Every structure is written in C-alpha cells, then in structure tokens.
Amino acid sequence: MHVLVLGAGQLARMMSLAGAPLNIQISAYDVNSETVVHPLTQMTTGNDLASAIRQADVITAEFEHIPLDILAVCEKSGKFLPSTEAIKAGGDRRIEKKRLDDAGVKNARYFVIQTYEDFHKAIEHVGVPMVLKSALGGYDGKGQWRLKELDQADTIWAEMAECIAATDHQAIVAEEFVPFVREVSLVGARSANGTVAVYPLAENVHTNGVLSLSTAITDQALQEQAKQMFTAVAESLGYVGVLALEFFDVSGSLLVNEIAPRVHNSGHWTQQGSETCQFENHLRAICAMPLGSTRLIRETTMINILGEDRLPEAVMAMAGVHVHWYGKVKRSGRKMGHINVCGDSSGSVQNKLSDLAQWLDQAAYPALHEFVRKSSTQA
Structure with a gap:
C-alpha cells in the first residue's frame, strides 16, 4: 500500500514511522517546493505531482492550508481522504463554524x-x-x-x-469570549464504514497560543459528551481518518473551539500511552483496515520542544521518558520535537515531570514548570 501525504513536516514523518510495520509506504508532497520527498530523509524523490498521484493508492494530508488547486487535483483522482470539504473546514473558520452548526454541535x-x-x-x-x-x-x-x-x-x-x-x-x-475552566481535545478515527474509535480526552496547556503540554485524562462525563460531538461532526463531514476536536470545558459543559481534520499535536501522547497510536489509526482508516484499539495503556503527558535542538543526557537516561525529534533546523519558537512522559499512575508521571523540570530550562518549558509548581502546591 502506498500513501501520498500532502505536506512534508513532522506529521508525515510520524505517519511514515507508524506505517512501516503495516507495510504501508509513505511519500510526502511538499506544497511549498512542489517536490515529492521521503518523509524521513527529506530527500527529493520526484517533482511531478501527477506521477505521485498515479503511483499512490491513497492520498491524505498532514495540514489544512493546502492550495485549492492542489486539493482539486487530488480530489479528482478519487483517492483523497478524508475529503476536500473536511480540509476546507479545517482551513477556513467560516466553513468550520457552518459545519459545526450543521452538525448541531455547540460552539461559541x-x-x-x-x-x-x-x-x-x-x-x-x-x-x-x-x-x-x-x-x-x-x-x-x-x-x-x-x-x-x-x-x-x-x-x-x-x-x-x-x-x-x-x-x-x-x-x-x-x-x-468563553470563560472556560480548561482546554481539552478529543482525537478519534472514523472508518469509511462508519466505525468510530476515540482516544481518552487530553487536557491541554498553551503558552502564547502554542500547545506546550498535553495530558491524557479520565473524566467519564466529559468523555461521553466529547464522543457524541466528535461522532456528529465526523458523520456530518463523511469523514475517513483521524480527526481532532478542540474544546473549552465550561464547568463540565463542552463547547467546540476548533476542528483539526488530521492527526493532531495533542494526540502525540498516544505513541506511548495508547495501544494504537493516532498515526497508525489514521493510516488504518484511510487504507480500509480495521481500526486499532484506542485504549489507554499507561498514564502519559506530552511536552512540546519549542525552539530547542538538544536535551541534557540526564533527560535521555530517565525511565519512562521518550523523545521524538522532527529533524528540523533550530528556529525560535519552532516545534522541534516532543517528549512523552509515561508512568504507572498519575502520581508517577507527576514525579517524573518534577524530575524533568530540574533539567529543562524554565524559559523554554514554562508550562512544565507551572504544572510542577501547581502540583506541588496541591500536594
């Protein structure tokens, strides 16, 4: 099976890593350079989109802001999933709002x-x-x-x-302006036959508008709300693949903030925390394979690495700490990688986060240090 991904960033990279055990080959089309590249090495393998489309069994996307002419060509091939309408909804807030209204889902x-x-x-x-x-x-x-x-x-x-x-x-x-208690997100997958599988909710912390930290949480009432809203949106869009909904938690009632028609930053914790990661389930859905289990197998928190291209050796040596680099050139504020921190319990994860904070600079990881400070105050 050969999948062509529109976009050649870290999400295509992680799809490639997840697809290899399933014998799914991934190529990535860089919409900026208009070249086909290997998602891991970034080596150019072609510069003809039409040829890449012919060679692919399925075409998908790692981001929403795809030029409409490229989207139209891919749609015409009959191979593009989740759908051009879903991508447009993620890339244009006017369409997004209408889609949420049409699905009967609460939003601001x-x-x-x-x-x-x-x-x-x-x-x-x-x-x-x-x-x-x-x-x-x-x-x-x-x-x-x-x-x-x-x-x-x-x-x-x-x-x-x-x-x-x-x-x-x-x-x-x-x-x-919504006076929310916290921001949460739900990542899930939908197959062409309508089967839906969702992951546990993640609680998200942002710094200057950029996601800094996501933690898988257990809240049955919110989970049920989120799943109902996810299913309504996914069915309204005729969605196939992984979809993320970002919510405001307003004292136990959820409002959808944004739709992300793709694998999502707040779902990176699934690489170590779930039985089947979001990247594998996206590929399973678009390649007409059964969806994998989304069960939480260990408590996990994801920390984004922003603008940093190295970590202390002590961090790399810590048990339960998994580092994922994106192979990017360092730039201030750029998403360079992420760290998944795992433990047998939420207390174990909190202890590991406290240990991490001793080695990671507060200016570069403010959300981590604030999380540790709050945890120690509440203890």
Missing part, C-alpha cells in the same frame, strides 16, 4: 467580519470581550486578537483591516 457565538461596519455589528451581536481570528491562515496564536474594551476597537480594526487586505477571500471571525 460568532459573527463574520469583512468591513468596518461588520466589525461594529459583531460587537453588538457577540459582545465584549471577544476573540477575533483570521478566517484563513493563522495558527499557534498567529492572526488573532482580543477586544477587551471598546476603546481598543479602532486600533485592533487597523490591524485586522491590514490582515483582510493581505490575502484574497480573507475575513475575520469574531467569537464571544
């Missing part, structure tokens, strides 16, 4: 802005404070604003107007 009140007049209508409809996000592009905290007081409106509008003018078909989506 919103209003789409293209003009200054729309901005003031949004203020009336959504209220202040509000969160504003670019409809196209923007991720890891980029392309976002917060309107906390009305006297900020003109300053923020100037920045948003510049954003709208810079990209064709751009707009801003205004959302009500």
Whole structure:
C-alpha cells in the first residue's frame, strides 16, 4: 500500500514511522517546493505531482492550508481522504463554524467580519470581550486578537483591516469570549464504514497560543459528551481518518473551539500511552483496515520542544521518558520535537515531570514548570 501525504513536516514523518510495520509506504508532497520527498530523509524523490498521484493508492494530508488547486487535483483522482470539504473546514473558520452548526454541535457565538461596519455589528451581536481570528491562515496564536474594551476597537480594526487586505477571500471571525475552566481535545478515527474509535480526552496547556503540554485524562462525563460531538461532526463531514476536536470545558459543559481534520499535536501522547497510536489509526482508516484499539495503556503527558535542538543526557537516561525529534533546523519558537512522559499512575508521571523540570530550562518549558509548581502546591 502506498500513501501520498500532502505536506512534508513532522506529521508525515510520524505517519511514515507508524506505517512501516503495516507495510504501508509513505511519500510526502511538499506544497511549498512542489517536490515529492521521503518523509524521513527529506530527500527529493520526484517533482511531478501527477506521477505521485498515479503511483499512490491513497492520498491524505498532514495540514489544512493546502492550495485549492492542489486539493482539486487530488480530489479528482478519487483517492483523497478524508475529503476536500473536511480540509476546507479545517482551513477556513467560516466553513468550520457552518459545519459545526450543521452538525448541531455547540460552539461559541460568532459573527463574520469583512468591513468596518461588520466589525461594529459583531460587537453588538457577540459582545465584549471577544476573540477575533483570521478566517484563513493563522495558527499557534498567529492572526488573532482580543477586544477587551471598546476603546481598543479602532486600533485592533487597523490591524485586522491590514490582515483582510493581505490575502484574497480573507475575513475575520469574531467569537464571544468563553470563560472556560480548561482546554481539552478529543482525537478519534472514523472508518469509511462508519466505525468510530476515540482516544481518552487530553487536557491541554498553551503558552502564547502554542500547545506546550498535553495530558491524557479520565473524566467519564466529559468523555461521553466529547464522543457524541466528535461522532456528529465526523458523520456530518463523511469523514475517513483521524480527526481532532478542540474544546473549552465550561464547568463540565463542552463547547467546540476548533476542528483539526488530521492527526493532531495533542494526540502525540498516544505513541506511548495508547495501544494504537493516532498515526497508525489514521493510516488504518484511510487504507480500509480495521481500526486499532484506542485504549489507554499507561498514564502519559506530552511536552512540546519549542525552539530547542538538544536535551541534557540526564533527560535521555530517565525511565519512562521518550523523545521524538522532527529533524528540523533550530528556529525560535519552532516545534522541534516532543517528549512523552509515561508512568504507572498519575502520581508517577507527576514525579517524573518534577524530575524533568530540574533539567529543562524554565524559559523554554514554562508550562512544565507551572504544572510542577501547581502540583506541588496541591500536594
């Protein structure tokens, strides 16, 4: 079986690693350089998308922001999964919001802005404070604003107007500010026959809009809510593959914040924490294989490595600590890899995180240090 992945980053890399035991060969199409590369070595293996499509049994994607002309060619082949509509929903917040509404899934009140007049209508409809996000592009905290007081409106509008003018078909989506208790996400898979398998919820901590730390949690009431909402969205999209929903936990009631139509950063813990990782289950789903078990087999926390390209030897020597590098050139704030920390119990994981914090710099790993500080205060 040969799978062509649109995108040549770390998610394609991890799909390749997960696919090898199943005899699934992965090629990656770099949409920026317009070349086909090996997802692990990054060596160029071709520069003809049409040939790569012909050679592939299945085509999938590792990110949402795929040029529409490339998406159209892949869709025409009849090999693309999950679907172009799902990818568009993940890449355009206007489509995403409509899809959530169509699926009957709760999400924050919103209003789409293209003009200054729309901005003031949004203020009336959504209220202040509000969160504003670019409809196209923007991720890891980029392309976002917060309107906390009305006297900020003109300053923020100037920045948003510049954003709208810079990209064709751009707009801003205004959302009500949700006073959530925490952010959680659910990663799951759906097969073409409608079979759904979801992983345990993960509680997520962000730093400057970038995911820093994810921990698999057990909360049966929230899990059931999340699974129902996941199933509704996946069925509405006719989805095949792994899908992630990001939620706000509002005192035990979930609101969907975002859809991610792909394997997801908050699901990296499944590589060590679950019987079948998210990367393998994505490949199983799109290659028409039975889904693997999503059962939690050990308590796990994932820590993102941002802007760092090495770790102390003491970290590498710790039992239950698994490091995953992405083979990237170091750049400030860049996702360079992640660390999965495993234990027999939540207490065991907390102890290991405390040990890790002694070796990892607070400026580079603020979420880890804050987690350890809170844990020690609550103990």
